Amino acid sequence: MEKDYTDHPADAPPVRLAFRVLYLGSRFYGSQMQAASRTVEGEFVSACQRLSLFDDWRKAGFLSAGRTDRGVHARGQVIAFSTPAPERARTVINTQLPPDLWCTAYAEVPMEFHPRYDAKSRTYRYYFSKRPGQPDAMDRAAQQFLGSHNFSNFARVKDKNPYRNILAARVGEEDGFEFLEVKAESFLWHQVRCMAAALLLVGEGESDEGSIARLLEADALRPLQPAPAEGLILWETDCGITWTPITSEGQSGAFMDHLVRHYALMEKVCRVLKTTQV
Template sequence: MEKDREAGAPPVRLAFRFGYLGDRFGGSQVQAEERTVEGEFIAACIRCELFTDFREARFQTGGRTDRGVHARGQVAAFTTHAPDRAIKALNWQLPPDIWVNGYAEVEPPFNPRYAARSRTYRYYFPPRGLDLHSMADAAQIFLGTHDFSAFARIQGKDPRRTVHSIRVAAEDGLAFIEVRGESFLWHMVRYMAASLLLAGQARISRDDIARHLETGEKCCHTPAPAFGLVLWDVDCGIVFAPIPPDSRTERHLGQLRDRHAVMERICSVFEESIG
């Protein structure tokens, strides 16, 4: 698409796949007193004159992340009369710690939160001193549908969730837990990661995790730190056309992959917090 649609043309609903480094955000959801991912994304759209009111444009994302949590494959959608400008200009208007890397035209009712078939998270940590085989074995306890009261902050929500897949692996000098499900409770993946880290340190067993899952008694006093968590993918059944990354985007993708110094803090912070 070489130019914006002609004046008077019907608006177009666009979905964007995007990522961000969560270190300097107070979470993803718009908040009046905090710098947030959605707040910066909406501000960039307004600077590009893609819309003037995010509510009228029905700006929506595929889910929320907490303070300090990162994303690789989050999805945002909004309606605009200037789709070509959106595709070309958003990366220039977004701050350095947010980038878009794919887009698609979607149907007018599309809402990424409700269209999401599954969400995938990764929790990264340094593999030093951890038995990854024991962690991988213990992780299988979480597969299927369970009451996750022992591994989340419920806040009045239905504690039953379904984990479609989970694995423990290592790449580029870091280990990670990757878990996929339709939806997750608050801090659920971080509590799961905390318990698996303990299993990797031989401080709890596979059977201990199974017992806590069955009884609902908390397995850990605190979730694993937020800065190790990445929203890896939101699957809305969309094929995204790629937006070629600029040098800035490549740099930040590299930072997301190569966070050795930050990840070295995870075990020590976690160990201190559980004492």
């Protein structure tokens, strides 16, 4: 007969959960835990502890699929941890998270699941604030990234292996914004933002399409200046998980609606001022 742990959930055997996590990165100092700064992992751990999902995040095996820098956003981050109260975790986690951080889905996973090492691929999108004059040239140039290459000129490599295998890359357009979408098994620090910066030079006519291949083949030079973080979104992390949706969005829905309305208002104000004549 199965035991009922309703009155004493702490005595229940732990269950490992994975969550699909979204966040607006503007007010976070990156995703990785930092003692003195507001981070995605820090806020998530605090929410879990307020819900008594675990006491020690390390013992709970709290892990993220990847790190994002300050100002970078996510719609497909994966966070996993083990808890004796899985029902509480999946039903009320969003009520304790801040409005710029929320979960849209969960899954029960094996106890040995590691979101970083079990990820088959990661996809990023970079939205360009500038409208390039030659987006088709950018897309053709982006195809040169495909395959395994030395990305020393596109990243902060330090002591890491500079080779990365790019599975897909394209430049598209959505709602008046060109974007770079790139998929790989893993990425180096600043790699996607440097790739975006190089493609923007092509789109503005400052570099030719062959410049990408030349940078990939050249000895390590001074790395490109990365494009601003605000345009980058961790789009998807493929861990082979079948997700169950979480319907409660907590405070995030109203918060995002407010931001959309606020920036629409700012756009209107800018257009009024720009078109005002003496």
